[in-house]
Amino acid sequence: MNESSLRNLFEVNNARTQSIEEVVRTFVPSDSFWRLVNGKNHVVLGARGSGKTAVLKMLAHDHFSRFDDPTISALVAGRKFIGTFVPMRADWIGTLKNKPWYSLDDSLRSFQWRLNLSCCAGFISTVESCLRSYCPTQERIFKERDIADMLRQSWVPNGRAVDNLRGLRTVLEDVEWEAQVNALSATTPIRCGPEKPTGGVFDSELFGPINRGIQILKRVIDFPDDAIWALALDELEFLDESHHELINTFLRGKSTLAFKLSTMPYFHHTLRTRTSQPITAGNDFDYVYLDNDPSIRRTDRRGWTDWANDVLSRKVAFVEESRAEEFSLTKLLGNESPLFDEKPSSWQQDSSMMLLLKKFGNRATIERAQRLSPKAFKDQISRKMHGMLLLRDYADRSGGHKKHQLYSGPKLFALCSDANPRQLIRLFNELTLRRGADNVLDAKRLVNQTIQSQCAISFSGDILQNAATEEGIGGELHAFIKNLMEYFHSRFYDQQLTTDYYYAIKTPNDVTDELWELIRHAVGLGLMFPKASFTQPDSLPERGSSEFDMAFRLAPKYGLLPRKGKPVPLLAALKKGKMAPELHCSYQMDLL
Incomplete structure (x- = not known):
């Protein structure tokens, strides 16, 4: 394996900066992802690094159509699910907050204009993907010419003519640049009248221009009447409460779009809308909480380990397919996780663990342990107290200053990621990238348990400092x-x-x-x-x-x-x- 490729792969762990191929080939679909592949409105919740952006990108047709899965392949072939991904870019969101002369209505109009433009720019990628998936090669160039011209006439009627989607994308870039220049030279919000003819369409109703784009795409490519048109808006935590109210209004009303919105927990700022009626979870939309995904967090520890192994294996396979079968956390870290290994049904009176219980346990716990049956002892004592006693014994013998092996093994590694893909990769970096030329993926021996423990402790300290x-x-x-x-x-x-x-x-x-x-x-x-x-x-x-x-x-x-x-x-x-x-x-x- 090329070490520089490995280094680049594991240092870039944010889906915002990854290529389509990398996102698709390294994506591990969870139960939460499958819940989104339908016509309902959803608000996806997840801590930073939990994979919200990757999940929403995978709903976009240019990603969705490339994923190797029989269920998805059937949906793509049947033209049943067509998604568009739109990030809430920090640059243009920030510009809305840096204009104190804007009234609330001015700010909302500016937000609506920019979001409409961003949705149309994202939809161009959807159109490209649909042409690639559903049009024979010999027809594709002519259909692209036709749809690019029709979209340009609908979105930028006074703009220059285009004969392909790349040219249309350039036209939208020019419209956005013109708006930025005008905003710098004025103390009034973006208003598209006689002084701004090229972007006037984006002043129309929110999501109106992308809905128009869908109608035009249907004229060029046949889609079934029950096709789902999804719009994935990422990172809504950057928005203000008034912006959420505006978007919520479209969750409340009937829409041709199925909205998939993402934000951090407790950062869906409001349920209010621009009407008198708020939206309600379970009726107008469903929450999907990635951090509590049942396929990972609510399984036993083996489920966590399997998930971590799958995430890392796909990362390795993206760099070098032949190495994927060779990689596993067990080969890298061993079978033992001292704090979480299977516990015996009983401890003999003179065993080391029973002596630790007598040393560190309170009297009531010791007395209860001595009268329990083997089955009850395993469930109530050894399962719960084994790891605690080991940690107390280490601290008592060393004062907490000596190196130890307790924070090691695949189970510990997986748990300390908190089922968060980005944190899993950061922890993996402690074992690989920070060890210089000693690339553990090419090592012939297991990573030493003491080194594993040091990495876990170092990683843990960095987490708090980053806060x-x-x-x-x-x-x-x-x-x-x-x-x-x-x-x-x-x-x-x-x-x-x-x-x-x-x-x-x-x-x-x-x-x-x-x-x-x-x-x-x-x-x-x-x-x-x-x-x-x-x-x-x-x-x-x-x-x-x-x-x-x-x-x-x-x-x-x-x-x-x-x-x-x-x-x-x-x-x-x-x-x-x-x-x-x-x-x-x-x-x-x-x-x-």
Whole structure:
């Protein structure tokens, strides 16, 4: 394998910057993805790096039609699902927020103009893909000429003539540039009248121009009446509440488009619309929460490992197909995960684990362990306490300063990714790219367990440090998560152990706006996860009296177990930290 190719592949782990071929060949479809392939409206939720952009790109026809899957191949052949991907580009979203002279209506008109233009630009890629999929080669050039000219006349009637889609794309680029130039020379919003004839069509009703484009495409290529036309709008967290209201209006009403919107959890800013009636989940749209995908997060640990192995194998196969069959996390990391290996049904009285239980367990737990049947002992004691006892023993013997092997093995590796593709690849980088010429994929031996553990701890520390760089809230967010993790560390190491493990928080009913804002951003970055029910996995809990699990990948930095735990009151966890003085006095009863 070419190491530079490997290096480039694993350093670029954001779907926004990947080619169509790379996204398609490295994509691992989850249950959440399949739920989107229909005519319903969806709002896709997921922490940063969870794969929202990849999922929405895969719904676009230029990606969808290239994916090797029998179900998708049948939909493509039947011309049943035609999607268009449109990113909410930070550059033009930012320009809307940097014009204080805009009124709300001015801002919305400018937003509508730019979004209409962006949808049409994205639709050109859909048209190209449909021509490639459904038109014989000898006819394609003539059909492309016809549709390019018809689209140009509909979208930019006063623009120059074009005879192919590349020329049409250039015309739209020129329209956008002209708008930017005019905006720089004026203190009024973009208005397309006599002074701006080329882009006037994009002032029409939102999504009107792309709907017109669909009608024109149907004249050139036959599609069945029940074909689904999907519009995937990515990263809506960048938008304002007023922008969400405008888009929500189209989820409420009858539309020829099936909307697939993505945003971070708790960043679907409002359910209001521009009418008197709000949209409702389960009626006008469905939430799909990627971070709680049942095919990964809600399976046993083997499910996590299989997912991680599949993601990395496809990455390797993209660089060199022949190496894909050779790669596996087991070959790289071994079979053992000391903290999560299968536990025995009983511990002999003089066994090392029983001695650790007697040393670190509280009296009630020790007495209960000695009277349980082997089956009950495995379920209630060894399964729950094995990893905790190993961590306590290491800290007791070494003071936490010696290197160890506890954070190693495929199961640990998968769990510390939190089922987040980007974090999985970042953790993989700790084992590969940062080790210089020692490329582990070409190594003849397993990666040493001590090195694995060091990488997991280093990765965990970097995660917390990265939170400090978050614009506008980084300092407070870093302090907030650090306070919580120090509390869980103290609780774990300063008390005798029971079968209960604490690694979650519960918010008070009257949580302040400041603390809720920190929680929202922590969930958006994947530093904590709302406890969603098994019956309603996509419903996020409200701000008051809700529970949140800490991210598994934070655990190694603090010598903790990357495992779900019981919750503690949020304010109780913060009361000993630096944030305690900022807590509102009305919360003090919650600490009791």
